[in-house]
Amino acid sequence: MDTTLRGVGVSQGVAVGEVRHMGTAVMEPPERQISESEVPREQQRAQRAVEAVANDLTARGNLAGGDAQAVLEAQAMMARDPELMADVERRVTAGSTAERGVYDAFAAYRALLANAGEYLAGRVADLDDVRNRIVARLMGVPMPGVPDSDRPFVLVARDLAPADTALLDPSLVLGFVTEEGGPTSHSAILARSLGVPAVVALAGAREVAEGTVVAVDGGSGTVRVSPSEEEQAALVREADERRAAVDAARGPGATADGHKVPLLANIGGPGDVSAATEAGAEGVGLFRTEFLFLDDSTKAPSEEKQVAVYRQVLEAFPEGRVVVRVLDAGADKPLDFLTPGDEPNPALGVRGLRTLLDHPEVLDGQLKALAKAADGLPVSLEVMAPMVADRADARAFAEACRAAGLDAKCGVMVEVPSAALRARSVLQEVEFLSLGTNDLAQYTFAADRQVGAVSRLQDPWQPALLDLVALAAEAAAAEGKSCGVCGEAAADPLLACVLTGLGVTSLSMGAASLPYVRATLAKHTLAQCERAASAARAADSAQDARIAAQAVLSGE
Numbered sequence: 001m002d003t004t005l006r007g008v009g010v011s012q013g014v015a016v017g018e019v020r021h022m023g024t025a026v027m028e029p030p031e032r033q034i035s036e037s038e039v040p041r042e043q044q045r046a047q048r049a050v051e052a053v054a055n056d057l058t059a060r061g062n063l064a065g066g067d068a069q070a071v072l073e074a075q076a077m078m079a080r081d082p083e084l085m086a087d088v089e090r091r092v093t094a095g096s097t098a099e100r101g102v103y104d105a106f107a108a109y110r111a112l113l114a115n116a117g118e119y120l121a122g123r124v125a126d127l128d129d130v131r132n133r134i135v136a137r138l139m140g141v142p143m144p145g146v147p148d149s150d151r152p153f154v155l156v157a158r159d160l161a162p163a164d165t166a167l168l169d170p171s172l173v174l175g176f177v178t179e180e181g182g183p184t185s186h187s188a189i190l191a192r193s194l195g196v197p198a199v200v201a202l203a204g205a206r207e208v209a210e211g212t213v214v215a216v217d218g219g220s221g222t223v224r225v226s227p228s229e230e231e232q233a234a235l236v237r238e239a240d241e242r243r244a245a246v247d248a249a250r251g252p253g254a255t256a257d258g259h260k261v262p263l264l265a266n267i268g269g270p271g272d273v274s275a276a277t278e279a280g281a282e283g284v285g286l287f288r289t290e291f292l293f294l295d296d297s298t299k300a301p302s303e304e305k306q307v308a309v310y311r312q313v314l315e316a317f318p319e320g321r322v323v324v325r326v327l328d329a330g331a332d333k334p335l336d337f338l339t340p341g342d343e344p345n346p347a348l349g350v351r352g353l354r355t356l357l358d359h360p361e362v363l364d365g366q367l368k369a370l371a372k373a374a375d376g377l378p379v380s381l382e383v384m385a386p387m388v389a390d391r392a393d394a395r396a397f398a399e400a401c402r403a404a405g406l407d408a409k410c411g412v413m414v415e416v417p418s419a420a421l422r423a424r425s426v427l428q429e430v431e432f433l434s435l436g437t438n439d440l441a442q443y444t445f446a447a448d449r450q451v452g453a454v455s456r457l458q459d460p461w462q463p464a465l466l467d468l469v470a471l472a473a474e475a476a477a478a479e480g481k482s483c484g485v486c487g488e489a490a491a492d493p494l495l496a497c498v499l500t501g502l503g504v505t506s507l508s509m510g511a512a513s514l515p516y517v518r519a520t521l522a523k524h525t526l527a528q529c530e531r532a533a534s535a536a537r538a539a540d541s542a543q544d545a546r547i548a549a550q551a552v553l554s555g556e
């Protein structure tokens with residue numbers, strides 16, 4: 001049997017370790033009528049399981065700290081809810097087993113929550129997780145969710161949801177392997193931000209037994225099952241050599257013949273700045289400001305708070321360039337006070353700039369806070385809008401920037417195919433473009449970026465996506481303006497060379513990917529990148545495009 005499995009490598013590096021599976025959803029416990037004599041024992045089992053799960057949640061919260069602690073504490077309180085426990089006891093007295101009693105009592109409570117308004121309905125997933133933990137404990141099956149382990153492991157899952165990943169202890173996860181997901185899935189983004197190797201879209205990954213040693217190569221997308229001691233040593237040596245070569249590449253981003261391609265960081269707030277500067281980011285290419293708006297679902301953060309946060313980021317890049325994206329609410333990032341709750345298809349509805357134009361006070365507040373934050377700093381501030389479809393959108397955003405008195409370059413993200421197709425007209429209104437390849441792929445292929453089943457179409461190597469990138473880059477060059485990439489495509493070292501060959505002028509990515517992209521770019525001339533780009537565009541599939549570009553760049 002071939003013991004090398006192949007998927008899509010989405011985060012560089014090699015990890016060797018034992019497999020731990022992500023626990024799956026708990027089965028429904030069978031209905032069984034217990035005799036009266038069994039009641040006291042079942043009551044005790046239920047109480048003990050509830051108490052153990054609550055204690056475990058509290059202990060994990062203490063370890064995790066921060067936002068995760070608040071979530072886990074709230075879950076521990078759910079488990080300890082006296083009314084819920086009383087209901088379990090009533091059901092056991094009436095003849096249910098402990099697990100069935102817990103299951104049914106939680107189901108009744110769940111129905112109450114689900115009908116009790118938006119906020120409480122949002123807690124249903126947390127309640128389900130508590131129920132699953134208690135039932136798993138009573139049934140003696142593995143806990144759902146991230147495995148408990150005190151030794152580092154390779155996490156194998158169908159796919160990872162943001163809620164799972166928030167609770168991961170990064171010091172214990174050596175790498176990820178998932179059956180689903182694509183280059184823009186949460187698993188891929190999280191792996192890159194943690195800097196651990198990851199392979200996604202690997203069919204049959206969950207058939208590799210728990211405890212098996214695997215070697216995950218996030219560069220080639222392969223997973224070697226049960227490698228011998230010698231193979232393990234060779235793989236680790238190879239990875240160390242690659243890492244050393246990567247670390248040796250320093251300084252600003254450029255091709256082998258000196259064509260400059262500034263390498264910038266994608267950040268979510270001041271907390272990401274130190275990783276960016278340590279990785280040698282020449283500035284910020286995408287500051288996602290959404291996180292600032294998450295604390296309060298009823299209104300925008302105060303100007304004071306916004307100014308303080310923006311200033312912290314701007315001060316970290318005194319000579320550099322910081323591109324701030326104004327709020328991108330809606331679709332995969334809904335905000336209660338802005339996002340309509342009744343849209344049949346939120347990804348195609350009022351989101352991004354569309355939301356801000358409907359709520360001009362929020363846009364104006366953000367732009368004024370940015371102007372204040374940049375006041376007196378030598379930083380080169382640039383501000384861009386998400387989800388711009390045409391010239392009218394671009395004009396509306398540029399006017400809002402001027403009205404707010406902002407002394408910054410004003411640009412737009414190219415995330416909708418119409419903006420790429422008509423980039424020259426859009427550029428009559430603004431000074432730069434930034435390609436958001438995650439959404440651009442979603443809208444080009446009509447493939448929801450949150451749906452694993454269509455992840456094949458989210459592959460940024462798709463030649464149609466490369467064509468749109470080329471169109472936007474050519475339009476910017478013709479207008480003498482810049483066109484960067486800030487979607488996940490920029491984080492793939494080989495694709496970064498192709499994007500450079502297509503004419504993009506800067507690349508922005510999660511900090512962990514910067515050294516790999518810098519080192520790969522430095523190995524190839526601009527002419528090679530251009531040939532690789534032509535070869536990729538001539539292909540008919542993402543896979544063939546990758547192979548064709550690889551062949552050109554490796555001199556075959």
Ligand SMILES: C=C(OP(=O)(O)O)C(=O)O
Pocket residue numbers: 286288328415435436437438439440486487488
């Ligand atoms: C960078 C992008 O924006 P986000 O991933 O935040 O939607 C994108 O769509 O490529």
Ligand SMILES: [Mg+2]
Pocket residue numbers: 386415436438439
């Ligand atoms: Mg986007």
